[in-house]
Amino acid sequence: MNSEWFVYMIRCTNGSIYTGCTNNLIRRWKQHVQGKGAKYLKAHTPKEVVFVEHHANQSEACSREYEIKQFSKQDKEALITESLP
Numbered sequence: 001m002n003s004e005w006f007v008y009m010i011r012c013t014n015g016s017i018y019t020g021c022t023n024n025l026i027r028r029w030k031q032h033v034q035g036k037g038a039k040y041l042k043a044h045t046p047k048e049v050v051f052v053e054h055h056a057n058q059s060e061a062c063s064r065e066y067e068i069k070q071f072s073k074q075d076k077e078a079l080i081t082e083s084l085p
Contacts, residue, residue, distance in 0.1 A: 005061035007068065009051035009080060012044040017076050019068045021061040025052065051080045 006025050010018045010032065018040055022028040031037040032046045055061040068076065 003057060005055045005058050007053045007055060007061050007064045008049055009076065010041070010046045011048055011050045013047045014044055016044055017073065018044065018046070019065055021065040023058070051083050
């Protein structure tokens with residue numbers, strides 16, 4: 001069982017931001033690009049992963065995903081900016 005979980009944000013070609021969580025970021029990105037996965041990303045073409053946050057377990061990741069999904073777009077953009085190296 002994979003104990004590494006990630007919360008991520010994807011910027012779509014229309015500028016919108018999708019937030020999700022997974023235990024395999026590469027596999028999930030490939031699913032999104034292929035149109036297999038989140039319904040939202042079937043209608044809004046994914047452009048790039050702009051934010052990744054590591055969590056110790058699924059519960060933490062899902063809680064954080066929910067928290068971020070409640071943010072305004074402005075707050076999400078600030079979080080993305082803050083995470084840049």
